[in-house]
Amino acid sequence: MTVYDTARALPGIEELRDHSRGLAMLEAVLCPEWESRYYSFDAHWSDHEQLASMKDGQGDEYTIVLSPAGAFARVFAHESPLSPFGELADGQTWPGVLDGVPEAFREYLTEPAFTDEDGVHVTTACLWREPADTAWHTGPVEFTDLDDHKDPDGSDRLLHLLTDRSAEAYATWASAYYETPVDPEAVRHVLALRPLTAELVTALNPAMDLADLADDIAEIGYPVA
Numbered sequence: 001m002t003v004y005d006t007a008r009a010l011p012g013i014e015e016l017r018d019h020s021r022g023l024a025m026l027e028a029v030l031c032p033e034w035e036s037r038y039y040s041f042d043a044h045w046s047d048h049e050q051l052a053s054m055k056d057g058q059g060d061e062y063t064i065v066l067s068p069a070g071a072f073a074r075v076f077a078h079e080s081p082l083s084p085f086g087e088l089a090d091g092q093t094w095p096g097v098l099d100g101v102p103e104a105f106r107e108y109l110t111e112p113a114f115t116d117e118d119g120v121h122v123t124t125a126c127l128w129r130e131p132a133d134t135a136w137h138t139g140p141v142e143f144t145d146l147d148d149h150k151d152p153d154g155s156d157r158l159l160h161l162l163t164d165r166s167a168e169a170y171a172t173w174a175s176a177y178y179e180t181p182v183d184p185e186a187v188r189h190v191l192a193l194r195p196l197t198a199e200l201v202t203a204l205n206p207a208m209d210l211a212d213l214a215d216d217i218a219e220i221g222y223p224v225a
Helices: 003-009 013-030 103-109 167-178 184-191 198-204 210-220
Strands: 039-042 050-055 061-067 070-076 125-129
Touching: 003 125, 013 039, 013 050, 013 061, 013 070, 013 167, 013 184, 013 198, 013 210, 039 210, 070 103, 167 184, 184 198, 198 210
Parallel strands: none
Antiparallel strands: 039 050, 050 061, 061 070, 070 125
C-alpha cells in the first residue's frame, strides 16, 4: 500500500472535515490531556483555515489544512525509508512527494509548522484536493527497490481511520490504545456529529463531564443542540 492507494480510499473534502471533527471530539472525551491525544481539530487555525491533525507521541503525524482552496495533507512516518532523516533521502524530501502541488497550496511548502530548521519539508506522503476535483492527487513518487516495505510512506497506517471511517474501526483502535472498552454505538453518535449529551459522555468516559468539554467543543467547532 502506498499513497496512491490511500488517495483512492479517502473521502471528499467535506466528509473528511466532518469525520476529523468527530475523531477529535472522541479524543477530547476519552483523553482530557490535550498533549496526549492522537487526533485533534482546530476550527480556527487561521481566519480562513482549519487544521485536522494526528500525533502519536512517537514521531509520526499528519496534518490536513482545510480552507476555501480545498485540502492539503501531509503525512510523516519517522521510520519510513522516505523520511528526509533516513539514509536513502539524504536530508531532503523524497523526490516526487511534493511535485505537482498546485499554486493554491504552494504556501504550505514553506509553512514553518511543516518544515525543519533547514526548510526541509518533513513529509513522507502528500495529498491534495481542490473543491472542483473528483479525486485526491499526489506527486509522481517512485517506490523502486522498496518492495519489501508494506507501507513505505506510512500513509496506509497513519491515515487508516480516515480511510476506514466506521465506528467499529475507531472503537477497536481506541479500546486497545486507551485500554478500556469503547462503545461503538457511542462512537457512531459522535462521528455523525450529533450533539453531545451527559449520558453519552459518561458512556464513553465515566470520569468526564459534559461541562468540562466546552472549550474543546468550541475549538473543534463541534455542533451543539
